[in-house]
Each structure stands twice: as C-alpha cells, then as structure tokens.
C-alpha cells in the first residue's frame with residue numbers, strides 16, 4: 146500500500162467518525178459562550194484572530210512559528226544528545242521550545258476561531274487536528290518542565306513525540322485547507338466580464354436591496370444606493386455564501402451565512418470572518434439597463450455613468 150493510500154484511509158476514518166460530532170458541538174458552544182461573555186469586544190477579537198486586518202487568515206501564518214521553532218529544537222536536541230552541539234545546545238533547544246509553545250498557543254486561538262464555521266466531515270477533521278495539536282502542546286510544555294528540572298533525556302523524548310504529533314496534525318491541516326477549503330478564498334476571481342455587459346433593467350432595482358445577477362456567468366450583486374448602483378461579487382470569500390440574499394447594514398453588505406460585512410465601494414471586509422475583499426465591478430446605465438464590467442483591483446471606482454454620458 147502506498148503512503149498516499151495509507152494517509153487517505155486515515156483521513157477517511159476521521160471523516161466518518163460520527164462520535165466526534167457531540168464533543169465538536171460542545172466545543173463550539175463553549176467557544177460561542179466565551180465570545181458572548183466577552184461582550185462588545187468579542188467581534189473585534191474574532192476579527193483579529195481571523196486575520197481581517199491581515200487580508201488573509203492569520204492561522205496558517207502563525208502555525209509556521211511552532212513548526213519552525215520545534216524543528217529547530219529537534220535538531221538542537223539531537224546535537225545535544227550526541228554531544229556535538231557544545232555547551233549551548235541544550236539551552237538553545239529550551240529557548241526555541243519556549244518560542245514554539247508561545248506560537249502554538251496563539252495559533253490554537255486562531256485555528257479554533259476559524260474552525261467554528263466548519264461543517265460535517267471538515268468539522269471532525271478540524272477537531273482531530275486541534276486535539277493532536279493540543280496534545281503536542283502539552284508534550285512540549287511537559288518537556289519544558291523537564292528541561293528546567295535537568296531531566297534532559299526525558300525532555301528530548303517528549304519533545305520528539307510532540308514533533309511527530311505536530312507533523313501528523315499538519316497533514317490534517319492541509320486537508321482542511323485544500324480539500325475543505327477552510328480559510329481559502331471562495332470569491333469568484335474571474336477577470337470577466339472585461340467589457341460592459343447588461344445584467345438587469347434599472348427599474349427592477351430598489352434602493353438598498355441587494356439583487357443577485359449573472360454577468361456572463363459570473364455571480365454579481367447589485368445594490369442601488371443614493372450614490373448610484375454598486376456592484377460586487379455575489380459569492381462570499383469566506384465560504385461562498387450567497388450575498389444576493391444578504392442585506393445592507395450601515396451601507397455595508399452583510400453575508401447571510403456568518404455575518405461578514407463588506408464595503409460596497411471597495412469590496413473590503415469591514416467585519417469577518419471573511420478576510421479577503423469582494424471583487425468589484427464598474428457600473429453604468431444604458432438604455433435603461435444596468436451594465437457591469439470587472440474592475441481591476443488596483444483601479445479606483447469610476448463614477449456611475451449616466452444615460453447622457455453614455456450616449457456621448
């Protein structure tokens with residue numbers, strides 16, 4: 146049996162493991178309660194943990210800290226155990242293990258915040274991913290205690306076990322990102338339509354009400370505002386929520402699935418869990434029809450073209 150087949154079997158076993166559902170919901174409810182008790186600051190805290198300020202999820206960036214630090218610790222422990230690392234190897238190993246523990250705590254907070262929106266099989270895989278990481282964190286913490294007490298051999302052994310769990314968990318992290326697309330951008334990033342195409346009659350729009358349309362097959366949401374017709378992508382970058390079924394809140398478009406809010410002018414998320422911006426479209430009115438064209442990311446919004454301007 147190939148390595149790939151073994152890994153696939155293991156992943157499928159986790160995906161089918163329905164016993165994980167009950168603890169999964171308990172963890173989610175505990176998390177929701179924690180954010181509820183945090184009050185008005187909870188939303189901001191969640192946005193920080195999601196990575197709204199960064200422009201993409203914070204979790205995958207943070208996990209590099211424990212993995213990198215603990216990889217270095219493994220090498221330093223090896224040098225220390227064989228006596229080839231000199232007098233500073235043990236001390237250096239302890240320092241990078243501490244760095245990794247700090248990074249692991251931060252990445253656990255970000256991962257847990259992202260995981261609460263996972264469903265079904267992805268939720269189960271995420272739960273096992275988190276449990277493995279937590280066990281690894283416990284082993285490294287134990288290793289630190291042993292290092293402080295001078296039990297070097299046992300400290301190295303628990304760190305090595307923690308490293309094996311970390312790598313196993315990292316594989317599941319890859320499954321979550323690349324198979325379940327947790328944390329990846331679900332917006333339609335097509336460059337189409339490059340030219341203005343008619344999508345709806347202007348008379349069919351009601352001010353302040355999002356309307357889903359298709360622009361040459363690309364999902365777009367139109368919102369008539371007192372400043373003209375705004376057009377943004379119709380699929381939420383977070384998990385593809387149908388933004389045409391959303392609503393406006395303080396002139397921002399709200400996703401109906403998990404409440405991300407987007408600036409209609411720039412497409413930028415004003416509130417997570419979405420971290421990526423929506424694609425934006427230029428609009429114009431011609432012969433009573435609203436036309437849209439994909440706007441390049443680096444271009445600022447054009448003014449709405451009126452019927453008179455369009456006919457020049």
Ligand code: FES
Pocket residue numbers: 381382383384385386400401402403404405417418419
């Ligand atoms: S799909 Fe989750 S906020 Fe839109």
